[in-house]
Amino acid sequence: MQPIISFQHYGFKYKNQSEPTLKEITLDIYPGEKIWIAGPSGSGKSTLAHCINGLIPFTYGGEATGILKIAGQNPSDLSIFELSRTVGTILQDQDSQFVGLTVAEDTAFVMENKTMPRQQMKQKVAASLNMVDMLEYIEHSPYELSGGQKQNVSLAGVLSTDADVLLFDEPLANLDPASGRKAMQLIDDIHRESGKTIIIIEHRVEDVLQQAVDRIVLMNEGRIATIGTPDEILSSGILRSYGLRPPLYVEALGHAGIPIRDVKGLSFPRLLDIPGLKPKLDTWSEQAGVKQERGHSQALLKVSGVTFGYDPMHPVIQDVSLQIGAGEIVALLGNNGAGKSTLSQLITGILRPQSGRIFYDGQDISTWSIRRRGEAIGYVMQNPNRMITQHMIAEEVGLGLKVRRLSAAEIKERVENALKICGLYPFRNWPVSALSYGQKKRLSIASILVLEPKLIILDEPTAGQDYHHYKEFMDFIESLSSRGMGFLLITHDMYLALEYAARAVVLSGGRVIAEDSVTDVLSSPEITDAAHLKETSLSLFAKANGLSSPERFVQAFINEEKKGKGHE
Template identity: 30%
Template sequence: MGVAISIQDLSFTYAETTRPALQHINGEVEEGTFVVIMGHEGAGKSTLCYSLNALVPRFFRGEYAGQVVVHNVEVARARVAEMSRRVGLVLQDFEAQLFSTSVELEVAFGPENLCLSRDEIERRIDHYLRFVGLAEMRRREPASLSGGQKQRLAIASVLALEPPIVVMDEPTTDLDPVGREEVLSVSDLLRQERRTLVVVDQDPDTAVDADQVWLMREGEMVAQGPPRQVLTDLALLESCGVQPPPTVALFQALGWPGQPLTVEEAIALIRQHNLAQPRPLQSPAALTNGRPVILELRDVDYIYPTRAVEALSGVNLQIREGEFLALVGQNGSGKTTLAKHLNGLLKPTRGEVLFRGRPLQEIRRTEMARHVGYVFQNPDHQIFSNTVREEVGFSLRMAGMDAKTIEERVAEALAVVGLSGYEDEVPFTLTKGERQRVAVASVLAAQPQVIILDEPTTGLDYRHQRSMMEMLRDLHRRGHTVIIITHSMWVAAEYAERAVVMKDGRVLLDAPTRVAFAQEPILAEASLRPPPLLRLGNWLGTSGLTLEAMVEELR
């Protein structure tokens, strides 16, 4: 087999920046193999992807050294349009990639650029829509598809150019678990076709099946090798801001023999070496912290005025002061709709919402903003100021506070999110993780009792996810009620005390987190699965929710 991609001593610095994005990268990808690139935010993973189809250095200018050769073509000398026949690039932001008014035209766009005949374009639309499982959706408008479908359409639109190499930059980051599965199954199909596949992904689960794992840190390549070699070096993974496979971490902490990359492997090893005896799970007592109910939904129905679909139906929920609650479920299951009822952004079509026993209709929205803070998923939807200080103080100025109080509150909020000293920074220039923290601080500054966060960890790397969640845990310890909406099962498992599982606008399951994650069949109904560690825990009958707790129990 030939070499598909060969990278020799590649360095790149974006124009108008000083820090190199890539430094002396070397690498070789055999035809028909699967490479997974991992690393922290800003490690240079995307830049490396762009350098494979000439976006670097053609679209993004800068200082370029070394060379990349793709199927005997030197990339830096080719134009992006030429490279599109050889390397298909699927970008992370699928929303921004789709621009046609129908699914078939989206797929037709690439072949049209290649000047193919109409019959050939027709064939490719047919073939690749079937390939990604969207044949039924041909006439639909892309905007009306689910996240997973949109990403699969983005993949089909790139595949229609029939490139022998497919590069995907974090194709599953913004997706719910079902969407993630859908996209991963497409990448499995690509592998069966023996196409060369390069995927950037944060999840060790994806990397398990790779031929090679490339680990990047600060623009440098720190490890290249088969998954069993790279994914078992826990210290190295941590230093690159990558989540280590939890089963490997568990076995290493316990000193058990073997390095299981998956739950199935772990179970086989435990059986083989008789490492532990499965026992029935002891359910912890239902938790009531005995504090007053702060928010309550009574028989809430909600119908969006523009769509005739019931987004919530018959929801009853009581949230007590000082709880840490996770709302989980698929996209469209009603999580966000429910959360928007809690601060009065949406008014129930039927039923009522109470804040400390008072119906929400009686409370002004601006007053609610002081009681219940809401951090939206994308910090860029709210950041608008020139300095972090102004941004964080915005809600206080809106409430008409004096300059001195504002200054104090801003300092306090920034200290909580770990951004003290950032007062005069320009928020737009911060990293995504930092911007997310600015958004949280700007909500915290109003000192709301309840703080709701929509997908607080999406788009952050493992290191930033951890520090974001540690910060929320800290807020919770100070007595705040914390409500998160999340797709990340391990985040919900490790940090929330209570999990509310939503499906089709109803509450499917509402239980202490450990109890909820033990109900695998019910979770499956909502297309969810416990995180790997808890799947193993369910089999073993351990009651811990974190690695440390499980190690403690099993030792």
């Protein structure tokens, strides 16, 4: 059988760079395979994807060595249009992928290029949108949709192509847990029904492994570090050394001192064939799973009975109350469209509530201007591209201070300090355009931090970041909270909430349906189902293996992780 994609001793160096980004890549991908390409940020996986879908050499110039064949042909001999007939791509940044004014037009774009008869096109568009649960949005503008809904529309567009290879670049970056599960299921359905070759680039290990994968290609520093089946890779314990996080229950086995070498079936939570597993884990949970009592800090932010609707007859937020203490990290959880972003806009003053009040440090802030609120409450958007306005990194971070007319010397000192905290100091003289998505995320935080607010709202703080940067970044957020800064994390990442938040507030349909410790919230199927969250893999694993107390097992894991960070 001939490979559909073949790299032989392939290397690639971008224009104006001294070092090649890809080195000595040898990889054959066969028709109908489902391949997952993983690795830390900067490992070269996106560049590898660009070679497969033709963005290299058509968009990004540079020099290639070795051989690359796609469907038996050299991609540089083809036009990008010819190449797109073989490889269809779903990008991480969906906004740059839309071409139509409505969801229907966008989905129909490929069919229009093929001059498909109108009636057939309408049926195919409806079928594609139905498959991704977006049929009711057929007349909406793609730009009005949430991150997860945009992702689904991109999927529908690619479903309507005849490409033999589908390449998914970070397909889970903006999705809530339930939508992420659905997206992986959908990719799997497409794979099974169409027999197409599927290539997934993603660093959410647990989520990708919910469905079967033929091979995992691990990349590091521009090279292929290793290739293997999920069982081979997970039981070898090497994921962490390449900046990726193993599934949580696999880490829990490690904390409990249970060897996993050569254990089969680790790719999703299920009953494992390990002698004496249940009693060992029960004993460990009992010893390590004591719940930490938390002291109450004074309320820095208090939202009291807030109601709001873009149309007053249809409230998006209904009678919402919550509070965040100084130095406290609170997670705001809920499905796409639950009202999380609307609530943060009410807190920052972009929107005004119809009823209810918001207090900051004991003061009613209903009369405060957006600017005054912005000095006390920082807001970091999910998509960093929407926050960045300057070309150079140092200018971007210093912009808010310039507006406040601080001296050049003070601006320089505070900017450098914020860049150091966010791990961007080495790039202080770079243009913003040279940063990766994850680095831009940290840049948008640096430009808020420099203003020294007491409370920061972070919308999806770790989307698009590999485990190494995620951990570095969240440990840094935690260190700021220990200095008394309060944080509201709007997140779809259950593990982020588990490890870093003291409490979770769960929104569904614009109402608060739960407020409790994250462990209790995420171990309750009633709450997780209602809010499209995902019961944690730890809790599912504990139930699959018949453990006496799944909650205790989850708590034991959190305590061990905190201990590892030097907390007691």
